[in-house]
Amino acid sequence: MLESLANGPVLAALASGGAAVVALRLAWRRKGAGNRVLVAGGWLALALSTCLWSAAHGVEFGVSYALAWFALCATPAVVLNREYRQPQPDKAAPLTSTAPASTGHKWLTFLAAGPLALLASAPLTLLLTLLLPLARVNQMALAAVLFPTLWALAAYWTSASDRPLRFSLLFVLLGVASYTGLTVMNPSS
Amino acid sequence: MKPTLPPELVRRSLDAHSAIGLVVGALMYLICLTGTLAVLMESFERWEQPQVSEFETATPEAVANAVANYRAHMARESADAPGHLWVVMPVPTLPRMHVADEEQEWWTDSAGNFEDAPAAHWTEMLVALHVHLHLPQNIGIVLVSAAGAMLIALIVSGVFAHPRLFRDAFKFRRGGAKRLAQADLHNRLSVWGLPFHLMIAVTGAFYGLVGILVFTAAALFYDGDSDALFAEIYGGDPALEAPVIDVDTGAAMRHLADHAPGVTPLYLVIHDLDTPAQFMEIAASVPGRLAYSEIYRYDAAGEFLGSQELTTGPAGRQFLYSLYRIHFGAFGGHLTRITWVVLGLALTVVSATGVNIWLARRGRTDWINHAWAGFVWGSPLALAASAFASLALGVSPIAVFCAALVASLAYSLWRAAPLAAAGRLQHLCGATCIALAAWHAATLVHAHIDPVSHWLNGAIALGGLVLLVMGRRNTAGEPVVTREAIAGNPGA
Numbered sequence: 001m002l003e004s005l006a007n008g009p010v011l012a013a014l015a016s017g018g019a020a021v022v023a024l025r026l027a028w029r030r031k032g033a034g035n036r037v038l039v040a041g042g043w044l045a046l047a048l049s050t051c052l053w054s055a056a057h058g059v060e061f062g063v064s065y066a067l068a069w070f071a072l073c074a075t076p077a078v079v080l081n082r083e084y085r086q087p088q089p090d091k092a093a094p095l096t097s098t099a100p101a102s103t104g105h106k107w108l109t110f111l112a113a114g115p116l117a118l119l120a121s122a123p124l125t126l127l128l129t130l131l132l133p134l135a136r137v138n139q140m141a142l143a144a145v146l147f148p149t150l151w152a153l154a155a156y157w158t159s160a161s162d163r164p165l166r167f168s169l170l171f172v173l174l175g176v177a178s179y180t181g182l183t184v185m186n187p188s189s
Numbered sequence: 190m191k192p193t194l195p196p197e198l199v200r201r202s203l204d205a206h207s208a209i210g211l212v213v214g215a216l217m218y219l220i221c222l223t224g225t226l227a228v229l230m231e232s233f234e235r236w237e238q239p240q241v242s243e244f245e246t247a248t249p250e251a252v253a254n255a256v257a258n259y260r261a262h263m264a265r266e267s268a269d270a271p272g273h274l275w276v277v278m279p280v281p282t283l284p285r286m287h288v289a290d291e292e293q294e295w296w297t298d299s300a301g302n303f304e305d306a307p308a309a310h311w312t313e314m315l316v317a318l319h320v321h322l323h324l325p326q327n328i329g330i331v332l333v334s335a336a337g338a339m340l341i342a343l344i345v346s347g348v349f350a351h352p353r354l355f356r357d358a359f360k361f362r363r364g365g366a367k368r369l370a371q372a373d374l375h376n377r378l379s380v381w382g383l384p385f386h387l388m389i390a391v392t393g394a395f396y397g398l399v400g401i402l403v404f405t406a407a408a409l410f411y412d413g414d415s416d417a418l419f420a421e422i423y424g425g426d427p428a429l430e431a432p433v434i435d436v437d438t439g440a441a442m443r444h445l446a447d448h449a450p451g452v453t454p455l456y457l458v459i460h461d462l463d464t465p466a467q468f469m470e471i472a473a474s475v476p477g478r479l480a481y482s483e484i485y486r487y488d489a490a491g492e493f494l495g496s497q498e499l500t501t502g503p504a505g506r507q508f509l510y511s512l513y514r515i516h517f518g519a520f521g522g523h524l525t526r527i528t529w530v531v532l533g534l535a536l537t538v539v540s541a542t543g544v545n546i547w548l549a550r551r552g553r554t555d556w557i558n559h560a561w562a563g564f565v566w567g568s569p570l571a572l573a574a575s576a577f578a579s580l581a582l583g584v585s586p587i588a589v590f591c592a593a594l595v596a597s598l599a600y601s602l603w604r605a606a607p608l609a610a611a612g613r614l615q616h617l618c619g620a621t622c623i624a625l626a627a628w629h630a631a632t633l634v635h636a637h638i639d640p641v642s643h644w645l646n647g648a649i650a651l652g653g654l655v656l657l658v659m660g661r662r663n664t665a666g667e668p669v670v671t672r673e674a675i676a677g678n679p680g681a
Contacts, residue, residue: 028359060479060511061520067384068528071535074381078361085365092552093368110212118335122405134505137422140406141505147402148334148394152341159205160346182409 013052017066020045021073025081046070101162109164112171117154120171123178125150130185194352202349209346210543213339215564218540220336222568223319224389225533228518228526229645231283233312236642237580239633244299247278247286249442252457254301255288256438262303270463276438277456280474281522284639311579314586315572320396323587327400334397340390343543347379354380368549375542378535385532386539392516423506424497427486430465440491441469448493451476452483468494475500479511479520523641541565554607560598562607566614567597569656573621581628612663615656622653 023042027035049069054062101109125147129139158167210217226233235243255276263270271290279286286297287307296304314323321329348354358380362373379386407415420426436459445454452473461467467489472482484497499510514520518529548558571593575586601610626646633642 058477071381078377081359082361084363088366090366090368090549093550122401137503138505141508144395144399148338148398151338156205156342156346159208160201
């Protein structure tokens with residue numbers, strides 16, 4: 001495995017990934033034209049690293065390697081920047097920005113962000129992807145990614161709101177409308 | 190003027206981030222911890238059973254011999270032919286061959302002669318814990334995938350909740366107030382690992398949630414026949430009706446070597462053995478392609494029928510067939526796996542520190558703090574103890590895991606001092622890890638121990654040492670800091 005690292009493009013990819021982190025670290029929290037150049041250079045070095053990894057291992061592996069290497073390079077840069085402080089006790093801080101919610105409110109938020117958002121996201125995902133002019137296999141592949149993403153966004157938005165009842169109703173309506181839409185358009189018929 | 194996020198959005202996003210994190214925090218931590226270790230599942234399999242023969246490639250003759258040995262076994266047992274018979278070939282990360290039907294499994298030597306049955310009980314327990322939490326599979330896998338979807342929600346809300354996330358990319362305060370130290374650790378690991386975390390979340394969410402999509406789509410468009418939907422996505426099986434002959438695996442393997450010389454065979458499977466519909470498939474990884482494999486199909490005589498086009502077909506098919514390798518870092522050999530372990534460990538720490546921040550914000554210590562300390566440090570202890578019990582004593586690893594986790598929780602609740610309890614559990618976990626590595630090295634020294642097992646023993650022992658140091662620091666007690674002391678020492 002180590003032999004696979006000892007070739008030109010990979011060594012250059014490793015170096016440019018490291019250089020990207022170094023440039024970003026040097027420019028961090030500094031102002032001025034020189035630092036703007038460093039920041040731009042850092043991101044360019046990351047792009048170059050990605051291209052070099054892709055040249056060495058193909059684009060499918062190259063992007064994964066480039067991002068993983070970038071994250072690994074950042075670790076020592078962050079650790080070297082650590083600052084020690086005298087231990088202090090924690091002060092209590094508000095747990096939420098709004099007044100504490102009732103138990104019923106919390107359960108309703110859970111119901112809306114969890115099961116209801118899930119049940120609405122599934123048919124909505126299918127409906128949206130089936131409307132796209134793609135082959136069925138590509139529609140399903142897109143749906144496989146879109147479904148958890150839609151659910152996640154719905155859960156986030158519901159949890160950020162203090163009106164779970166409104167979202168519950170919205171998800172029920174969306175789910176019913178999407179199922180109806182799917183039944184009406186039935187792409188297999 | 191730099192664009193800034195509206196304060197209301199930031200505030201709401203932080204609320205959502207906290208709420209979702211609290212609901213899934215413990216589940217996320219356990220899934221991340223077991224997933225991090227599961228990246229090394231092949232290495233753990235080798236480590237658990239080091240006496241099995243290892244070799245780099247399987248010859249067509251060895252595969253044919255393995256199938257013949259299976260047939261002889263069937264004849265001795267007067268068993269019916271199986272629906273599927275697999276011959277799984279050696280690959281660099283698991284250089285062993287094994288034969289399996291739906292119920293039984295054997296390792297083989299390089300000539301295809303049967304050896305022991307696989308007995309990687311702890312690895313199986315670990316993988317099952319990660320994939321479905323040892324719950325009924327349909328429920329467990331959906332629950333784990335739901336955690337993946339919630340990880341996407343946490344990433345999105347986390348980005349919106351922390352407008353200084355990128356501006357503070359290198360800020361790392363240690364000491365000081367616990368909440369700030371934990372927040373810095375949480376935020377730094379989150380921001381630098383963001384692409385990896387997003388990739389793990391999306392691919393992890395896929396496995397269980399796709400079942401809901403398939404169920405919905407099949408019910409709506411295929412009269413509930415999910416196989417018909419899968420056939421449209423992945424390509425259908427060939428429908429053969431031919432005289433029953435002995436399958437010629439050698440002919441198929443020789444053809445593959447000529448037809449696709451660059452590919453690495455992963456397994457050969459015979460479907461509907463000894464029936465007119467029987468046919469063979471050889472799955473092989475294709476260089477430079479992330480898709481798990483291409484599948485080449487042959488009839489019983491070894492005549493090529495075509496490929497399933499998993500690496501050349503529609504982009505969606507290739508993408509779906511790539512998700513496993515992305516999620517588990519199953520490409521590029523050991524270095525990729527080590528990288529995935531490091532980044533997975535970072536995500537595990539992010540899960541734990543997220544809850545730690547919330548606990549610190551409360552400004553009080555009660556049973557939740559005690560239980561959380563017991564769970565966080567009891568989980569690795571339970572994994573180490575279950576590995577030791579399974580290998581050394583042959584005890585069921587899941588029983589030991591559950592017992593050790595419950596005992597850790599009980600101890601932490603009884604101790605009622607989270608840092609001290611964490612320290613004790615770290616001590617115990619460290620000692621167990623060192624004992625496990627030492628026992629493995631000493632007891633199995635006469636078996637054929639591959640280099641991977643030595644590295645694994647070294648890593649386990651090193652992890653144990655780190656835990657001992659952490660435990661020593663924590664059992665020394667929480668630093669006694671009072672507001673009065675700080676008020677009297679403005680430099681602090």
